[in-house]
Amino acid sequence: MRVKEGNKEKDIVEAAVDIFAKHGFHKAKISQIAEQAGVATGSVYLYFKNKDDILIKIYNSLWEKLYNELLTVTRNEALSPIEKIDAMIDLIFDMFTENPSVTIVFVNEQENMNRVSGDKYSLFYEKFLDEGEKVIKEGISSGMFNKNIDLKIFRHFIFGSIRNLLHQWAITPDKLPLNKIRHNFKFLIKHGIMK
Amino acid sequence: MRVKEGNKEKDIVEAAVDIFAKHGFHKAKISQIAEQAGVATGSVYLYFKNKDDILIKIYNSLWEKLYNELLTVTRNEALSPIEKIDAMIDLIFDMFTENPSVTIVFVNEQENMNRVSGDKYSLFYEKFLDEGEKVIKEGISSGMFNKNIDLKIFRHFIFGSIRNLLHQWAITPDKLPLNKIRHNFKFLIKHGIMK
DNA sequence: ATTAATAATGAATGATAATTCAAAAATAAA
DNA sequence: TTTATTTTTGAATTATCATTCATTATTAAT
Structure with a gap:
């Protein structure tokens, strides 16, 4: 055969x-x-099975990988909350650094994936953010982070900004070095724009 | 006739x-x-002319309105840089508050608009951000804003975060009050998450 | 060698939906 | 009224692909 x-x-x-x-x-x-x-x-x-299925499999494997790496960060008890935030940001940047096309698909096709996958997409998204939220909570209880920030708002804030930065980078990877973006991003998340 | x-x-x-x-x-x-x-x-x-043309006209009118309102803010010499930032954020939130459907289209169809409109979309986007960037520059020269922040990075940072927050709000407008989102957003942009 | 699976092909099929256009409807002017 | 002009209609046309499936190719086992 x-x-x-x-x-x-x-x-x-x-x-x-x-x-x-x-x-x-x-x-x-x-x-x-x-x-x-x-x-x-x-x-x-x-x-x-069909065209949709290709998109679904692409997203499944990306989210799977993102989530597993996130767990290794959040479960690492040696890290302080702020170190965990840094590690989480690194993990996302590292994931997409290799391949601009993957980045563009991940960023652009979110909505199509959402429509095509039932609620699978939003489950991934929420599960990931729930896990990340734990770190923010730790940071608040330990007194490092500002306790007046709404956790649900912060998660969409950080995810939206990182998504757009990766997207802009992926469109023209030579315009801005990804490491500079990463560095500025970490600073802005922690300290904002004001002196 | x-x-x-x-x-x-x-x-x-x-x-x-x-x-x-x-x-x-x-x-x-x-x-x-x-x-x-x-x-x-x-x-x-x-x-x-065709289906694309409908999308193009929707975006044209949105960007036109956004840009004109931005100009009234940036040209208002009575405002400090930080007041201008607040006014800019208000302007965007106000624009989309009225109508979740408009918000969803604006956020989701950006990429289709981009593909369909030649470079018209990115011209709008860049023009808008260029104008906003002036305010950040003022803030830096006046010593209010941190001068180590890359302007190109900041613009994509702020646009991405606001976009995602508006999107999440528009999907389920009752989950989080838009005013709370706006308030938290202003704080995060200015001060970040750390105490 | 021959056979029996399984893998792979790509032209034909079918479904969908954008776009067109000949015909009908409406009304201002004559 | 009738005519001339413009607007509107919606069924017919057309284009585009996703998907299928009868056929062909490949090779492990006998």
Whole structure:
């Protein structure tokens, strides 16, 4: 019997990330993804139920990875709350540094993923932020962080700003060095703009 | 001769905002927009070149309004830099408070608008941020703001955070009062999270 | 070698929905 | 009234792809 050669599923995902980043999910054609992955159009459907399924699998693996790394940070009792915040920011930046296309898809297709995945997307998002929120709570009880800040507001604040910065970086990676962005970002989150 | 009755263009735009917010630009059907606007499908094409054109006109008018209001703030010499920042934040919040659907479209369809409008979207975005940046510069020269903050980074930081907060509010307007969000937001921008 | 699976292909199918346009409706002017 | 002009209609046209599936290719086992 014939046997699978190479890793077509991986090839397809990688091509899809590229094409989704370039044209957006809705304008991306399965035939083009297949071509770039070096397989026939129909083969895509041997590995994925449909077009939505490709997007879902991309997000699942990203969130999975993000969440697992987050846990290693939040569970590290050697770190102070502020060190944990830094480590969390690093984790997100590191995750996306490798690949601007992945970043663009993650940032741009959130809404499509949301629509396509039932409530899977928002579950990931909330679970991640819930875990991160624990760190903020620690920081407040330890007296390091300002206790008047609403936790729900802060989580959307920080996620929105990081998302937009990564996006802008990913569009033109050479315009601003990611390390400078990261450094400024950490400062702004901690101290804001006023002296 | 027959004469135009009512304001069909406005009816279509309002319906489109609603439908775009509910289903997203690509899943939104012209026939459904027409139905909700109380006109025939074909009539949409008397007022708009095509579907893209509807989105473009929505954004144009939003950015136009945002930019004009920004100018009245930045040109007001009676205000200190920090008062201007507050006024700028108020202006954006006020703009979107009225209508969650407009907010959702503005936030979600940015990328489609970008693809569809040539570089019109990014011109608006940059023009707006350039004008806002002047205020930050004033704040730095007057010694109020921290001079180590990169202006390009700050603009994407603040825009991303405000965008996400408005989005989360618009999805479930009753979950968090917008005034509380606004208040926390102003504080975080100025002082960050640390005591 | 031959067979029996399984993998892979890509042209054909089908569904969807944007856009067009010939016909109908409305009304200002004659 | 009738006419001329402009607006509106919505069914027909058209374009675009996602998805399917009959066919072909490949190779492990016999």
